[in-house]
Amino acid sequence: MFLYAAVVLPVIPIVMWSFSFRWAYPRLVPEWSSRAWDYVFGQQNIVDAIITSIAVSTAVTALSLVLGYTAAKALGTREFKGKTAVEIFILLPAIVPVISAVMGMQGIFTRLYLTDTFLGVVIGHTVFTMPYMIMGLSSVFRNYNMEYEQAARTLGADRWSVLMEVTVPAIFPGLVVACLFAFVVSWSQYLLTLMIGGTAVETLPMLLFALMGSGDYAVASAVSIVFILPVLILLVLTSRFLTTNGVASGGINQI
Amino acid sequence: MTFMELRSLTKRYEGAKTECVKAVDLKVDEGQIVVLLGPSGCGKTTTMKMIAGLIEPTSGDVLIEGRSVLSTPAEKRDVSMVFQKPLLFPHMTVAQNIGFGLKMRGVPKDVIERKVKEMLELVKLEGYGGRRANQLSGGQEQRVSLARALIVEPKLLLLDEPLSALDAELRLEMRELIREINRRYRITMMFVTHDQQEAVMLADRIALMVDGEIVQYDGPSAFYTRPRTRRVAEFFGWTNFVPAIQKGRTITCCLGEFTFPGLEEHDGPICLTIRPEAAVLCPEDQGYRAVVRKAVYMGTRIDYEVECLGSRLGISLDSERMYEKGEEIHIKLIPSKIWAVKCDGKTVCDNRVVWENPAPFKTTSGGAGETIAPSVLDPPKLPSEQSP
Numbered sequence: 001m002f003l004y005a006a007v008v009l010p011v012i013p014i015v016m017w018s019f020s021f022r023w024a025y026p027r028l029v030p031e032w033s034s035r036a037w038d039y040v041f042g043q044q045n046i047v048d049a050i051i052t053s054i055a056v057s058t059a060v061t062a063l064s065l066v067l068g069y070t071a072a073k074a075l076g077t078r079e080f081k082g083k084t085a086v087e088i089f090i091l092l093p094a095i096v097p098v099i100s101a102v103m104g105m106q107g108i109f110t111r112l113y114l115t116d117t118f119l120g121v122v123i124g125h126t127v128f129t130m131p132y133m134i135m136g137l138s139s140v141f142r143n144y145n146m147e148y149e150q151a152a153r154t155l156g157a158d159r160w161s162v163l164m165e166v167t168v169p170a171i172f173p174g175l176v177v178a179c180l181f182a183f184v185v186s187w188s189q190y191l192l193t194l195m196i197g198g199t200a201v202e203t204l205p206m207l208l209f210a211l212m213g214s215g216d217y218a219v220a221s222a223v224s225i226v227f228i229l230p231v232l233i234l235l236v237l238t239s240r241f242l243t244t245n246g247v248a249s250g251g252i253n254q255i
Numbered sequence: 256m257t258f259m260e261l262r263s264l265t266k267r268y269e270g271a272k273t274e275c276v277k278a279v280d281l282k283v284d285e286g287q288i289v290v291l292l293g294p295s296g297c298g299k300t301t302t303m304k305m306i307a308g309l310i311e312p313t314s315g316d317v318l319i320e321g322r323s324v325l326s327t328p329a330e331k332r333d334v335s336m337v338f339q340k341p342l343l344f345p346h347m348t349v350a351q352n353i354g355f356g357l358k359m360r361g362v363p364k365d366v367i368e369r370k371v372k373e374m375l376e377l378v379k380l381e382g383y384g385g386r387r388a389n390q391l392s393g394g395q396e397q398r399v400s401l402a403r404a405l406i407v408e409p410k411l412l413l414l415d416e417p418l419s420a421l422d423a424e425l426r427l428e429m430r431e432l433i434r435e436i437n438r439r440y441r442i443t444m445m446f447v448t449h450d451q452q453e454a455v456m457l458a459d460r461i462a463l464m465v466d467g468e469i470v471q472y473d474g475p476s477a478f479y480t481r482p483r484t485r486r487v488a489e490f491f492g493w494t495n496f497v498p499a500i501q502k503g504r505t506i507t508c509c510l511g512e513f514t515f516p517g518l519e520e521h522d523g524p525i526c527l528t529i530r531p532e533a534a535v536l537c538p539e540d541q542g543y544r545a546v547v548r549k550a551v552y553m554g555t556r557i558d559y560e561v562e563c564l565g566s567r568l569g570i571s572l573d574s575e576r577m578y579e580k581g582e583e584i585h586i587k588l589i590p591s592k593i594w595a596v597k598c599d600g601k602t603v604c605d606n607r608v609v610w611e612n613p614a615p616f617k618t619t620s621g622g623a624g625e626t627i628a629p630s631v632l633d634p635p636k637l638p639s640e641q642s643p
Binding site: 081147148150151152153155156157158165166169170172 | 270304307308309328329330331332334335336338340342344345346355356359360400403404407413
């Protein structure tokens with residue numbers, strides 16, 4: 001309950017701000033106006049930024065899923081020497097602050113002609129979403145019995161069929177959660193996008209920071225809401241999907 | 256006709272000091288059930304998975320119908336496997352689970368539907384097709400798993416302890432079902448278990464595996480009449496091992512001299528082994544004198560530990576009354592339940608039954624505290640002479 005309050009309460013003034021014309025000191029409620037929202041939806045660059053943000057985060061999620069899947073499976077299902085060291089190594093991007101890595105990354109990316117490109121931003125984000133993807137997926141694989149795949153193979157399923165017909169459906173709830181994590185991490189990335197994307201790739205956080213700096217709280221609040229909303233919707237949808245789906249299929253917990 | 260053959264099949268896992276499966280040679284005839292029996296961790300499952308193509312052997316070969324299948328991936332070997340756990344795909348219905356193998360082979364939907372129905376009938380689960388795996392009981396799940404493996408009409412069906420998670424009654428039912436399927440479809444099966452009772456009930460032949468090696472491959476009855484080594488004998492309930500000396504086919508020990516016509520000729524130390532049910536009560540003048548040291552009521556029979564000619568024997572008698580500790584009885588040994596085994600490298604073998612309190616016992620004839628030693632008594636008659 002307290003946690004709920006901690007999340008919801010700060011949002012209330014933001015919502016109020018976004019519908020205000022002005023909110024000067026002695027007033028308890030602002031002077032209402034839809035000025036900020038008109039501005040937000042009137043601005044082409046905001047709509048563009050939303051599209052860019054969705055594109056970047058989706059691409060990052062897909063890329064980290066493809067790259068992280070095998071690593072996560074190995075970590076979750078096998079025991080090998082130096083496993084802990086590998087796990088720490090994989091966690092590094094989540095531990096090391098973005099700012100300390102981003103300078104070096106920018107140098108390397110410049111030499112590779114990846115700065116100011118969509119691809120560069122996606123690769124940069126992926127570095128920092130990988131720990132969430134790998135750790136999320138590997139914990140799913142830890143409860144997963146590899147013999148499901150062996151059973152499927154003796155029944156005549158080739159590797160691709162095993163993946164699509166057996167593994168993915170079995171780990172689907174966990175897969176969705178890991179993807180969501182990666183998506184959110186990428187979605188809220190600011191510094192990295194700024195340093196590598198420059199002005200060429202303008203995502204929502206970049207615009208948000210710019211508007212914050214401009215001092216127009218009403219517009220900044222409106223953009224903040226636009227920024228939070230998609231993630232919130234995703235979260236609600238997946239949690240509902242996971243509970244209904246999880247109960248109906250029994251998930252993989254019955255192993 | 257040999258259907259499947261293993262040629263010095265070996266597996267050493269990465270980083271392991273010893274081989275998990277050591278140069279296993281095995282021939283399986285068509286239509287037979289061969290049971291791979293052994294204590295847990297002896298390499299049975301690894302052997303099975305190598306046959307199925309799920310584990311790559313370190314060396315050796317797997318031949319099916321005379322051809323090596325090592326280069327064939329698991330999904331193309333036509334070898335299906337039933338695992339210890341039912342492993343039903345949780346996101347599919349029972350019917351989808353059973354039909355999975357046919358779907359993978361691109362069989363048309365209506366054919367799959369028909370065959371799934373047949374399979375459900377075979378495993379006596381008509382009407383369960385629409386259920387989910389978690390709506391079934393353990394026995395039902397394993398039956399679905401069996402149907403799922405059978406529907407693809409495999410050349411060879413591997414069963415890896417499929418019944419070990421079920422309760423006794425269900426296990427019996429499932430064994431009969433497996434036996435029936437084997438007879439009806441003439442399908443060659445390999446069955447892994449650590450339960451010798453189960454092995455004996457199911458098998459045409461049993462391959463006993465200990466520490467990655469097959470120590471004996473024979474028909475079930477051979478394990479009860481002619482075990483090859485002490486380990487084999489122990490596994491099949493031979494409880495007494497008496498040190499002896501073999502010369503030709505004759506064995507001498509403290510119980511006397513025994514001749515086994517079927518025994519391999521050999522000179523040197525050996526173990527005489529006696530099944531607990533080898534002993535029967537007999538009149539005083541015909542058998543060994545034995546003194547009861549311990550008696551345990553087992554319901555249909557009574558298990559005794561007796562001291563007989565300086566040797567400690569564990570026997571199981573069908574006696575009308577329970578003999579008390581210290582009481583004297585007379586027993587003879589049934590020749591078909593005695594055998595001689597190699598001692599697995601051990602030159603000395605003693606009786607497994609160890610006295611908690613090895614005090615001398617009283618005899619009815621002798622004085623107090625007299626210990627009966629083999630030299631004191633007349634040599635007993637040969638068991639072969641005693642038999643009717």
